[in-house]
Amino acid sequence: MAEAQALDAAGIALASGAARIGPNAIIQLAAALAEEHGEAAASAVFHRAGLPGWLDHAPGAMVPEADVAALHRALVEHVSEPEARGVAASAGRRTAAYLLANRIPGAVQGLLRLLPPWPSSRVLLRAIGRNAWTFVGSGTLSVAAGHPIVVTISGGPLRAAGSGAPCVAAYYAATFEGLFRALVHPEAHAAALSRLTETNGSCAFCLSWAPPQASLVR
Numbered sequence: 001m002a003e004a005q006a007l008d009a010a011g012i013a014l015a016s017g018a019a020r021i022g023p024n025a026i027i028q029l030a031a032a033l034a035e036e037h038g039e040a041a042a043s044a045v046f047h048r049a050g051l052p053g054w055l056d057h058a059p060g061a062m063v064p065e066a067d068v069a070a071l072h073r074a075l076v077e078h079v080s081e082p083e084a085r086g087v088a089a090s091a092g093r094r095t096a097a098y099l100l101a102n103r104i105p106g107a108v109q110g111l112l113r114l115l116p117p118w119p120s121s122r123v124l125l126r127a128i129g130r131n132a133w134t135f136v137g138s139g140t141l142s143v144a145a146g147h148p149i150v151v152t153i154s155g156g157p158l159r160a161a162g163s164g165a166p167c168v169a170a171y172y173a174a175t176f177e178g179l180f181r182a183l184v185h186p187e188a189h190a191a192a193l194s195r196l197t198e199t200n201g202s203c204a205f206c207l208s209w210a211p212p213q214a215s216l217v218r
Contacts, residue, residue, distance in 0.1 A: 019138035020062035021157065024095045025171070026051075027058050029071060032090035037079065049074035065137035069157045072164030072171075081166060088167040089174040096178025104183075112183040117209055120184045121149060128179075135172070148208035150193065151176060159201030169203035176207060185209035 034042040046055050049070040054063075076084040100109065104127075112120045125143050132141040139156025143149065153172055161168050173190040180188035193204040 019065040019156065021065050021068050021137045022134045023059035023061060023063050024098055025068045025091075025135070025157075026054050026063055026071060028091040028094035028098065029075070029088065029171070030055060030058070032087050032094060033075070036087055036090060037083075041078065045071070045074045045078045048078060062134070065157050066160060068137075069160035069162075069164065069168070072157070072161045072167040074164070076164045076167055084164070084167045085170040088171040092171040092174025092176075093178045095171075095175045096182065099175075099179065100182055109183060117185045117188075118147065121145070121180065121207075124179065124183055125149070128176075135175075148191075148206035150204060150206050152202060152204040154202035158203060165201065165203070169205075172203065173205045176205070180207055180209075 030042055030046070033045060043052070043055060046052050049067070051067055051071060054067075072084075072088065075087060078084075079087070108127075112124060115123070122145060125145060129141065129143065136153055137156040139158060140154050142152045142154075144152075151172075153169075158165050158168050169192075173192070177188060177190040180190075188207060188209045190205045190207055193206055
């Protein structure tokens with residue numbers, strides 16, 4: 001029986017002013033963009049977003065939600081949407097790798113890998129939920145646990161990104177997929193449940209470890 005969990009991060013994120021998000025949303029996008037399209041493209045996108053300083057001096061603390069949204073808008077304006085989503089997905093995988101290397105204790109990772117996928121996924125989702133404000137900013141995260149697991153993210157940078165919203169969605173899905181593949185099941189995958197538009201400001205994807213049907217991330 002699926003259980004629903006909803007977390008509203010707005011109050012936390014806005015308590016000290018403008019909503020903020022962890023710096024990996026910018027750092028890993030810069031790295032993925034430079035690797036896939038070159039340093040010149042990365043410079044062009046960051047300048048278009050009005051954020052050239054982040055390339056020279058990578059952020060070491062939480063960054064404004066608005067900066068992340070602007071960067072994804074600039075990305076989809078500079079390359080085609082499929083290419084932009086590919087870059088964002090790569091950034092999401094990089095973020096998952098960073099979290100595994102630096103934020104999730106090795107003992108916890110070992111325990112999650114020992115557990116069967118269902119209880120492992122529940123433990124991981126609880127941990128993600130407790131830290132949701134660090135990646136949804138002023139938005140909300142809701143999780144319907146089961147198999148597949150349905151993740152819905154609304155507002156925050158998704159709403160602010162406008163035309164870049166599909167890129168933000170791809171980033172989120174790839175990050176979740178990377179964590180689930182490493183900690184829950186090696187065949188875990190994320191699949192989109194609905195087409196994201198720049199006006200609805202939300203995305204939904206399911207996570208499962210059955211053979212993939214239509215993956216959201218590449």
